[in-house]
Each structure stands twice: as structure tokens, then as C-alpha cells.
Amino acid sequence: MAADVKPFIGSKASPHQESEAEELRQEHLMLDPMPRNEMNQMVMEAMTTTTRKWWAWVIGLGLAVAVLLVGAWGYMIATGMGVAGIRRPVYWGVFIVTFVFWIGISHAGTFVSAILRVFKAEYRRPFTRAAELMTTFGLAAGAIYPLIHLGRVWVFYWMIPYPNARWLWPNFRSPLVWDFFAITTYLLSSTIYLFLPLIPDMAMARDRSTGWRHFIYKLLALGWRGTEAEWFRLRKAISIFAYAIIPVMFSVHTIVSWDFAVGMVSGWQSSIFGPYFIIGAILSGVSAVVTILYILRSTMKNMDYFIRKEHFDALGKLILVFSMAWAYFFFNEYILAWYGGDAALKQVLTLHATGPSAWVWYTMLICNVAIPWLFLWNKKVRRTPWLMFIITLLVNVGMYAERYTIIPLTLGHQRSPFDWGIYNPTIVEVSIALGTLCLFIFLYLIASRIIPLVPVWEVQEGQMSHTLRKIGKTEIPSVTELE
């Protein structure tokens, strides 16, 4: 249906104009429609193809999760927190760093899916789901860290307000309790937000599958038939959620930043930490989306039709903007605090740049500022997927270094020089951190073969609203307002 909308006005186009239109079609997914059934088939095929290599990865990652995450964590529970490298005065180390990192990654989905949806950025359509999945799995990987880092994890439920005989409640003044509520809210709402746009695609998959798949999709499609009323309600629900989840997203990373900002630690007490962390999270999240899109495009069938250079281009621009915003906040947090003249704070900030772990600080600045600024202004770079893959990976290395600077490196050099200390992560900490990375990839791999990674109906809807129209002698793309 979308394919036959070609309102060419006037007489037969010249060969020159024909090629121009062809170029536009190759460039933009939205202008390159495909018969609906064919596209559904492509997505189904991408989802059901499991190569031997895929199985090898799944099994390998499953084992890695069992050994690196479950094994190391179990060992730590049985022996004590001492197997981690933390010590006085650095009581928080890699665990909290990785926790903040994953919560940051989880901002990708909401940003791409909700904010770009609200602003009607059309290029978002083919990868909203890929980003939403990152939110859910990033949260899954991050949310276990508040448990991992507990000295006595077996009584973790004391942080939850539950009725008990002694009327003991958690301390609502503690940011850790706020964290618990913020992350739970975000996990629930982002899961619902992932599920809502999935319903029509589940119905699509249900109609094209047999066996156990058919059974699962039938359950998840909630009896979707595609009537006008159903579409109306779905759009309404998605629209409400898209608006509602944006403040939730902002609140989550603000509250994570308050774990530090409310503390009486020089270098943590900062009123700018909330927005600073949010910008950092979005920078890291959007970069991770590009990383994942590159992997999906080069490993999954038919993905090069959906994920095109234009998407890398558009996301590259976003990353550049957020890198600049991050630098702005960094400047405010750092230089202005410096001018404040507080001796302890000055000491902390000086040691970030000159202390024994200064390389972490320089890694942060090189990866978060120098690399995006030097490369992403260039359209050719933005349109080269493998280059974007490397750049976005480096941005996330930089963001990890940022959290590392803020947490252990700041804690190590507080007000009393007698109590200064350097922290070295141990193999257990590194292994648990890698274990959650494996968990994230493992969940993503499994999900990529169970749910359609491309929101087919959104792409089709977009293609129906996009047309090439001839105005004068040139053809220009035009968009019809849908919602």
C-alpha cells in the first residue's frame, strides 16, 4: 500500500530527476517503501535465523555469566567484602561505578524512543525497540549492583518498606532508599513502555509463526486484531507513556547523582550533579545505541535495509551535541568549584589531574570531548558505520572513566591527608563488572531472536506518511502529520 503512493505531478520525469529520486530512496528508509508482507517476512526471518555462531555466543556468554558474575559474587558472599579492593577511605569502588554506568546506559531507550517520539524525529522509527531493549537490560544489569555491593546481601530486603512486627521502616532520608524507589519505578515503566509498541508486532509474529513461538506471541499479543479502536487506544497509551516516562528518566539519574551530591565529601557536594549526570547518561546511552546498531546491522539478517547510514549520521550529530553539553557541565562543575577556593575541594580536583591515577581523568577528557569533537563534525565519519562503532565505544570508555574519577578517585583524597588512599580493583570486582556486561549481551542476544527488533508497524506507518513530491522541477520528501 505504501509502495504505490507516488504522486508524481506533471509529465514523465527526466532521467536526471529519476536518479535524484533514486538517491533519496537509497538514503532514507522512510522513502524506500517495501510491500508490507515482504517487510514482515524480512523481520520474521531476521528473528528466526539462528546460526551456529549465534549459539556459540549464547552458550559462551551464558557460561561467562555463570562464572564471572554468579561465581565471583557467590565467592564474595561466602568470604566477605574483603575480596574486593575497597578499603578505608575508598568504601565504594568498581561496583558503584558500574552501577552508575549501567543506569546511564539505560537512558538510551527512553531518550531515543520517548524524547525523539515526542519531537517527531522520523529517523528514530527503525531502532526505537533496539534502544528500549537496552533500557530494560541495562537496568537489569545495573539494578543488581545495589545488592552486590552490600556487606550482608542476605538481609537486602530491609531496604524495602514492608510491614513487619517491629514497625521498622527504611530511612526515607537516605538517598539509597530514594534510589530503590527511582530504579523500581523506572524499570516498571520502561518495561511497560517497551511492551506497548510491541503488541502489534507480536500480533504480526503470531500470524506468521507456528509451534512454541506461536503460543508465546499469542499470549503477548493480547488478542490484538488491528481494529480502529485498538489502534486508537494504543496510540493514546503510547503517547501518555512517552510523555510520562521523560520526567521519570530525568528523576532516575538525578537521584543516582544525589547518592553522591548529598554526601559530605569534597567533590561530591555539588548542586550541578543532577543535570551533569543526566547529560552524561544520555551521552553514554546514545553512544551505546550506535554501538549496538552497528553490531545488529553487521550480524543480523536484513538489518542493512532498516539501519542505514542516515541513522548513524543522525545519532552522530546527537552525540556531538551531548558531548558539548557534557563538557559544559564538566566545566561548570570543575572550574567554578576551583574558583570557589575551598582548600579540600581544590586538593581533590588537583589530584584528579596530577595524582597517581591521573590517566583515568585524561582518558575521560580524551574520550568524551576530544574524540567526538575532532571526528563527529565530519559527515564522512558519521556516515562510516565502523568508525562510529569505534568512536561510540570510546565515548563509553570515557563515561566509565568519568564515574571512576567521581567515585573512588574522589573518595581517596579527602580532607585529612593521613587518611588518603589509593584503591586498586581486584580480580573479583573486575570479574563481576565483566559478568554484568556478559549478562547484558546475553539477554540482548536471546531477545533479538524472540521479539522483533525492528518495530515493523512504526516503520510502515512512517513510510506511508512519507512521499516524494515534485515541486517545480525538483522532488522533495514530504511528511504527512499522523498523530
Next chain:
Amino acid sequence: MTELLAKTAQDEKWGMVIDLDICSGCQACVTACSMENNIPFVGEDEMAYGRGMQWMRIRRYWEGEYPEVTPNHQPMLCQQCGSAPCEPVCPVFATLHSEVEKINLQVYNRCIGTRYCANNCPYHARTFNWFDYEIPAPMNSYFNPDVTVRRRGVMEKCTFCVQRIVKGRQQASADGREMEDGDVTPACAQACPTDAITFGNLTDPESRVSKMVRSDRAYKELENLGTEPRVTYLKGGKSYGG
């Protein structure tokens, strides 16, 4: 008798004064504290890595340029802050203020080990049980029956020997009198060979601590943070010795 107990309880606000001018840094207080409070020994390596379990530590600073250096000793312990930064951040109320002694308590059984309180303590006065530390026989016979033995994964810190405060209060009420200055002496003060540590009730203006707090030499550690420490240090400099 219960009336007397209730009355004493209202007038309690314990404080400590440490005279740095006569402290010789001999670590007797550290040892006494470990014995009194069942503090485990973590071994040389862990100690060097910064995991010593001492509730009271001697901070040593060097004054002057090498080779003309003088050591400065500062016994550092929980300052029992009136407005304690460790308290609001604990998610489970494991660290809180006692209404009677007005000191900062740590409830070991409630602690889940987030270690947030230790990060937030500007004095680094808290120690964490990184492992279950074994205390081999016959060393286990030194255990003080009045103090809990802690397990791995919980935070701990100086309690101003709260068990001795309770004992002193009970003794006074058994004798049918009010508590007097000198009824309670924590282990560190008892062991100090130069009598550099004085302990007492700050609500009594005539107690020794109250008088010493008013000294010209008195200062409180990192007072500018607004933590209202209950430990006062005396430091006068050269003419006072030290």
C-alpha cells in the same frame, strides 16, 4: 530509683577532651580500646592496606622540613557528632542517635553494609568488617562479655564505651545517688599514661571536660562542616609542650 535513672538520663551529654600537647602517641589507648570492645586483629597485610579495625587510631603528622621534623600525634575516634553526617544516609537506620547518652550508635544487627556512612564520615572514624576475623585460642578468652562480637559485612566504630556509661549509671542508681564526674571512664582514657584523655558529662558545667572545653587551647576537628563534634582537642603549641 527509676526516677533517679530517668533524671540522670535527661542530663546526659557525653563528651571527651584530648590534650594533644601531652599526648605522646604511645598507642596505649588503641590497645585498650581493642581489648575493651572485642576488636579483631586483621594482620599485617590488611592493616597496611588500610583495613585496620581500630576504633581509635593515632594519626601522625610531621611538622617542619626534614631532617628538622617533629611528629604530631592526634588520636582520632568517632567524634559522636551532634549533627552526624553518617546518620541520614543509612537506608535502614543502623546508625542513629541515642536519646539518653546523646551519642551516635551503631546497631550491628541492623546494618546491611552499604558503607555509605563510612564514605560520609569526614573523620574516617568508621571501620568495616571486611571478613569474619578469627580470634584463635587462647586470645578468645579476652572477650568482653558486655560487648557484641561483630560478623562480616557490618560497620562499626567507637561507642564512647557505652557499656561503661550504662554500668556507671546503674552503679550510681544502686548507690542511691546521682552520677558524678569520674563515674565513667572509657578504656582509652583509663589506659592513657599521660592522662591526655578526659571523659565526662558536658551538661554539668563543673565537670572536668566542661572546664577543659572552655580552654583557650580548645578546638574541634573540622568544626566548620557543622557536624558539632563532642570531642574537643587541646593544642597550644610550644610553650605548652607537645
